Amino acid sequence: MNTKLKVSEISKIYPGCIANDKVSLEFGSGKIYALLGENGAGKSTLVKILSGVVKPDEGEVFLNNESVKLNSPLDAKKNNIGMVFQHFNLFETLSVFENLSIDSDKKDEELRGLVNDILKKYNFKIDLDIPVLNLSAGQKQKVEIIRCLIRNPKVLIMDEPTSVLTEQETDDLFISLKQFSKDGILIIYITHKLKEVLSLCDEVAVMRKGKVVSVSNTINEKIESLANKMVGENLNTIKKKINNFKNNEEILKISNLNFKSDDPYETNLNNLNLSLKKGECLGIAGISGNGQNELFQILSGEIITEGTSIMFRNKEIGKLNPRERREYLMAFSPEDRISQAAVPELKIYENVALNNFKSSNFFEKGLVNEKKIKEHSKKILSNFSVNTDNVELKSQFLSGGNLQKLIIGRELITSPELLVCFNPTWGLDVGAINYIHETLIQINEQGKSSILISTDNDELLKLSDRICVIYKGKLSKIMNADTVTAEKLGILMGGGSID
Amino acid sequence: MIKVEKRNDVSRSIYFLTPVLAIFLTLFGGGIIFFILGFNPIEALKFFFITPISDLYGLSELLVKATPLCLIAIGLSFCFKSNNWNIGAEGQLIFGGIVGGGVALIFYNHDGFYVLPIIILSGAIGGMLFAMIPAILKTYFNTNEILVSLMLVYVAKLLLDYLVVGPWSNPEGFNFPETRQFSESARMPILFDGLRIHAGIFITLITVFLSWIILYKTYLGFQIKVSGLSLKTAKYAGFKGKTMIIIVFMISGACAGLAGVGEITGPIGQLHRNISPDYGFTAIIVAFLGRLNPIGIIFASLIVALTYLGAETAQIFLQVPKYTGQVFQGMILFFLLGSDYLLFFKIKFLGLKKNEL
Numbered sequence: 104m105n106t107k108l109k110v111s112e113i114s115k116i117y118p119g120c121i122a123n124d125k126v127s128l129e130f131g132s133g134k135i136y137a138l139l140g141e142n143g144a145g146k147s148t149l150v151k152i153l154s155g156v157v158k159p160d161e162g163e164v165f166l167n168n169e170s171v172k173l174n175s176p177l178d179a180k181k182n183n184i185g186m187v188f189q190h191f192n193l194f195e196t197l198s199v200f201e202n203l204s205i206d207s208d209k210k211d212e213e214l215r216g217l218v219n220d221i222l223k224k225y226n227f228k229i230d231l232d233i234p235v236l237n238l239s240a241g242q243k244q245k246v247e248i249i250r251c252l253i254r255n256p257k258v259l260i261m262d263e264p265t266s267v268l269t270e271q272e273t274d275d276l277f278i279s280l281k282q283f284s285k286d287g288i289l290i291i292y293i294t295h296k297l298k299e300v301l302s303l304c305d306e307v308a309v310m311r312k313g314k315v316v317s318v319s320n321t322i323n324e325k326i327e328s329l330a331n332k333m334v335g336e337n338l339n340t341i342k343k344k345i346n347n348f349k350n351n352e353e354i355l356k357i358s359n360l361n362f363k364s365d366d367p368y369e370t371n372l373n374n375l376n377l378s379l380k381k382g383e384c385l386g387i388a389g390i391s392g393n394g395q396n397e398l399f400q401i402l403s404g405e406i407i408t409e410g411t412s413i414m415f416r417n418k419e420i421g422k423l424n425p426r427e428r429r430e431y432l433m434a435f436s437p438e439d440r441i442s443q444a445a446v447p448e449l450k451i452y453e454n455v456a457l458n459n460f461k462s463s464n465f466f467e468k469g470l471v472n473e474k475k476i477k478e479h480s481k482k483i484l485s486n487f488s489v490n491t492d493n494v495e496l497k498s499q500f501l502s503g504g505n506l507q508k509l510i511i512g513r514e515l516i517t518s519p520e521l522l523v524c525f526n527p528t529w530g531l532d533v534g535a536i537n538y539i540h541e542t543l544i545q546i547n548e549q550g551k552s553s554i555l556i557s558t559d560n561d562e563l564l565k566l567s568d569r570i571c572v573i574y575k576g577k578l579s580k581i582m583n584a585d586t587v588t589a590e591k592l593g594i595l596m597g598g599g600s601i602d
Numbered sequence: 603m604i605k606v607e608k609r610n611d612v613s614r615s616i617y618f619l620t621p622v623l624a625i626f627l628t629l630f631g632g633g634i635i636f637f638i639l640g641f642n643p644i645e646a647l648k649f650f651f652i653t654p655i656s657d658l659y660g661l662s663e664l665l666v667k668a669t670p671l672c673l674i675a676i677g678l679s680f681c682f683k684s685n686n687w688n689i690g691a692e693g694q695l696i697f698g699g700i701v702g703g704g705v706a707l708i709f710y711n712h713d714g715f716y717v718l719p720i721i722i723l724s725g726a727i728g729g730m731l732f733a734m735i736p737a738i739l740k741t742y743f744n745t746n747e748i749l750v751s752l753m754l755v756y757v758a759k760l761l762l763d764y765l766v767v768g769p770w771s772n773p774e775g776f777n778f779p780e781t782r783q784f785s786e787s788a789r790m791p792i793l794f795d796g797l798r799i800h801a802g803i804f805i806t807l808i809t810v811f812l813s814w815i816i817l818y819k820t821y822l823g824f825q826i827k828v829s830g831l832s833l834k835t836a837k838y839a840g841f842k843g844k845t846m847i848i849i850v851f852m853i854s855g856a857c858a859g860l861a862g863v864g865e866i867t868g869p870i871g872q873l874h875r876n877i878s879p880d881y882g883f884t885a886i887i888v889a890f891l892g893r894l895n896p897i898g899i900i901f902a903s904l905i906v907a908l909t910y911l912g913a914e915t916a917q918i919f920l921q922v923p924k925y926t927g928q929v930f931q932g933m934i935l936f937f938l939l940g941s942d943y944l945l946f947f948k949i950k951f952l953g954l955k956k957n958e959l
Contacts, residue, residue, distance in 0.1 A: 112624060135648040204959060294936050297731065403838065404840065405837050405838060424840040424842070425837075425839065425840035426839065426840025426841070427840065428840075429840070435838070438840060439834070442832050442834060442835065443832065443834040443835055443838050444830045444831045444835070444838065445835070446828060446835050449827075449831065451826070453824070453827075457828065457835065457838075457839040458839075459839070466820075466824070468821050469821050469822065470819055470820055470821070471818075471819050471820060471821065471823075497611075499611070500611075
């Protein structure tokens with residue numbers, strides 16, 4: 104059975120972003136194809152189009168030289184295209200077999216026979232009659248795979264399948280995938296992990312900013328060459344003047360910090376070590392989902408750790424909550440500005456009151472001091488050039504840029520010694536980005552420190568004095584920014600290593 | 603194709619007017635039901651909503667019913683505003699009644715100004731402690747407060763049943779399932795001779811005023827508001843989430859307990875099996891009809907109290923079961939939720955595109 108899958112001139116435009124820009128690719132059975140790219144490169148959109156979840160604005164999909172309409176996931180199933188998503192779609196309280204029989208039209212005995220054959224053939228060890236919630240992540244993924252295999256798929260699409268797996272489970276998965284490929288199933292493997300591409304796949308298509316930038320045999324590729332293609336050429340950004348902080352006092356020190364989450368979709372952090380000097384900006388690069396969220400929450404106090412694991416200005420702060428950390432002059436600007444850093448339904452001055460510390464006197468003896476909060480808010484609006492002076496305005500009416508200025512302003516007006524920010528400029532226009540960048544450079548010049556967790560490499564190279572990369576919850580060696588290139592970042596972000 | 607979109611800006615005046623719209627729709631729907639049952643809808647609605655309050659006694663009864671409803675709903679608004687779904691106010695009311703009633707029985711042959719305050723206070727504490735069970739289970743064991751608080755209603759009901767049949771039943775009461783009558787000094791003072799309206803209304807009004815201050819003028823109120831809108835933000839701002847959950851449940855339980863003790867020391871005067879015609883559940887409707895706003899809740903409690911009275915008059919004059927009152931309460935909630943949906947979401951009807959045919 105020979106399968107040919109072709110996508111031709113596929114385009115999909117979302118408001119403000121071209122997710123797929125005339126993407127054309129060809130696949131044939133017997134090979135494993137990698138689709139490689141950073142977050143937002145357009146690979147997820149492309150596979151959603153192939154699985155019928157999203158309809159393209161333009162372009163066509165051909166299966167064995169015939170044009171197919173994929174208007175719904177059902178159409179994809181009819182055309183024998185199977186898809187395993189990163190997040191599982193299983194009923195936790197039902198048994199494995201019940202989960203498999205839900206969307207199957209076969210009789211129970213027939214289905215059981217079929218599933219047992221699949222289990223035997225691929226050497227899967229799963230008890231069909233225990234509830235799914237008792238399975239490990241790797242086993243749940245196998246259930247999803249079996250669900251596809253029941254339908255004799257011609258094409259099997261795997262969306263970042265190893266993000267929830269252990270090393271051993273990953274090895275098992277690769278063995279199975281190679282077997283499927285031998286059996287004539289066309290496999291498309293979506294990932295941003297470079298090592299996996301080289302060890303598993305035969306061909307690799309690299310996407311960047313909605314376009315396919317390269318298609319090649321993996322034999323001809325190395326980690327460095329793939330990293331370069333994935334991240335793009337190093338843009339000539341104006342770096343800020345990098346200072347030598349050797350003599351400055353150490354302001355923050357994290358030593359041997361571990362974090363283990365109960366939620367399988369969160370990332371565990373392993374043996375984290377970093378130190379930050381006064382006036383310095385430490386950049387933390389990485390592809391999102393590698394532990395940035397957890398790291399931010401550990402810094403902000405939303406996740407509480409052992410007291411001694413985080414020292415800030417020689418005080419143990421690991422056990423303190425965010426409000427208590429603010430008293431020690433820390434400030435935080437989270438990634439989610441719309442529903443975490445601020446509440447859209449609240450008025451500007453109410454959002455300002457969220458950054459509440461004792462000396463602000465926003466709340467005296469438990470009562471709200473509205474006058475004080477409003478005065479303070481007015482100061483923020485004018486000092487940080489937010490384009491309104493109405494503190495009674497609900498913040499949902501502020502544009503993204505103005506909201507971010509308000510948040511950064513709220514955090515900075517208290518003159519903190521350390522600002523931790525996470526993707527401070529995502530989704531903003533150039534003007535607002537420049538403003539935020541200037542502000543961040545300014546606070547370093549005033550001798551205040553900052554930690555910039557960002558998925559935007561240009562931003563990191565522009566603002567950081569030192570940079571490290573977070574990958575699967577581990578921090579790389581911290582490097583001086585002037586020795587870092589986009590290529591090095593790309594290798595580390597994809598899980599490779601440099602000398 | 604039908605598409606539902608969230609509206610971004612909902613004007614404040616319309617937000618508070620939709621409950622009024624819901625009430626008019628309820629009248630309209632009620633009219634249709636009466637018409638189908640073979641009554642003149644206008645006449646029937648008049649019996650339901652006008653006759654009960656056309657004399658002084660009726661007005662007093664309206665306030666007697668609105669007093670506990672308003673009090674419980676105010677307490678619930680603390681929980682609901684902060685995303686804590688306490689639906690067991692009925693149980694907290696009964697438990698408050700049990701504790702207050704128990705204390706009243708201890709003092710049954712005492713006289714003195716101190717008796718009533720002690721009873722009221724112990725009723726409030728009873729309700730508060732009972733509400734802390736779901737709160738503590740939620741904060742420390744991650745249980746679902748909806749289930750726990752609801753199930754505890756039946757615990758309280760059965761406990762009351764046991765007490766009035768068994769250990770607390772009136773020794774001179776010929777085995778009727780009820781306790782002794784409380785002593786005069788254990789009763790809420792009556793405000794006007796011949797009417798049942800009692801001093802409990804002042805407790806309700808004071809609670810409304812205090813709640814308004816707490817919700818809108820204090821740090822606790824600010825924390826409740828933020829937590830209700832976004833738990834992520836509350837965590838980021840460093841609010842003590844667990845403490846707050848316990849506090850709102852305590853407030854809510856104390857209010858329900860007060861309502862319970864107000865009933866037994868007010869109109870009832872003893873403990874028996876049915877000390878509450880589901881006030882604790884109906885108050886959920888009152889809280890939402892009043893938009894979780896103290897002033898709104900006052901008006902909502904009057905309107906919902908009227909459905910209790912209307913059901914009684916309708917039973918007498920139209921020979922319909924008194925459960926019509928619950929039908930009206932249900933309709934109010936139904937129309938309120940319906941108009942809220944249209945208030946917060948836009949529904950767009952799109953033509954079918956060619957390739958979808």
